[in-house]
Amino acid sequence: MQLNHQEAETMNHSRTRTIITLGAVAFLALAATACDPDADQANTAPESKSFAFSGDSLTVKSTSADLDLIAADVDDIEVERRVSGTKIGGEIDAGWQYEDGVLTLSVDCDGVSVNCDAKYTVKVPRDVAVTAEYGNSAVQVSNLGGAALHLEGRDGTVQGDGITAASVSVVSRNGDTDLDLTSVPDRVDVQSQDGNVQLGLPASAYAVRTAAKKGDVTVDVADDSTSSHRVNVQTRNGDIDISEGASS
Known part of the structure; x- marks a missing residue:
């Protein structure tokens, strides 16, 4: 026709x-x-999974999920996740996989969704060196005390307490960094493009180097260029505060 x-x-x-x-x-x-306050109840119940682990180092990769890393009295890697939000035409996908010392965590919020979010809590054996690579997420670390702790990401806040790692490093694009160390480190290195940096260090002498293009710098620890305990903090836009905030 x-x-x-x-x-x-x-x-x-x-x-x-x-x-x-x-x-x-x-x-x-x-x-x-x-x-609807009850709408997300079906997919907010926590899920747990353990991964057999042996070794002295672990790398955690997280795309956009919030991440808690905790040193605990465990033998394996224990992971809990919470996924929330609503997605039209399907469910929000989240994944976890461990292989060759690398734990990969993900959440897929592609498509039309509301409040799509995931949070992973990872418990690791004590004295394990941890490297975390993350995207747009908040990272919380607690009581990590291996040979080294390295955090590297794009956007998101980094908070840490009870840290006893000998070497601590953070590389961040956007977001504040707030770390509280409870033993004197050999080295702390924080590099941020946009964000405030706050370090709490046990009483000791440190060889301190700081650089802030736009922001105030406060150093309230003993600064000794000959010290073997080195602290280097750089940020482009943000304040730097290094003080005695913890005790060994």
Whole structure:
């Protein structure tokens, strides 16, 4: 059947209205789900998994999920995750995999979703050296005391307490760094493009180097260029505060 111009235009307008209406219905349904305090209960229950571990070092890779790293009296790598949010047309995907000393954690929020989020809590054996590579996420570390602790990411805050690692390094693009060390380190190195840096160190003499393009610098520890305990902190935009904030 051949449609004239007017009939074809009317049909196209009808299709457009249908698409807009369906989109609006989907959006309203998603918005209603986001406002319902009980809507995410089905996918917020924690899941746990253990990975057999041997060795003295671990690398953790996390794309965009928040990450807690905790040293504990465990033999294996113990992981708990919480996934929350709502996604139209499917479930939010999260994954965990351990192979050859690398623990990979992920969450997939692609598509239309509301409050899509995941948080992983990772317990590691004490005295294990930990490297964490992360994307856009918050990172919390507690009581890590291996030979080295290295954190490297793009955007997100880094907080740490009870750290006894001999060597501590943080490389961050955007986000504040706040670390509290409870034993005198051999070396601390923090590099941030945009973010405040706060270090709490046990009482000792340190060879301190700082650089802040835009921001205030406060050093409230004994500064001795000949000390074997070296502290290097650099940030482009942000304040630097190095003080006695912990005791050995």
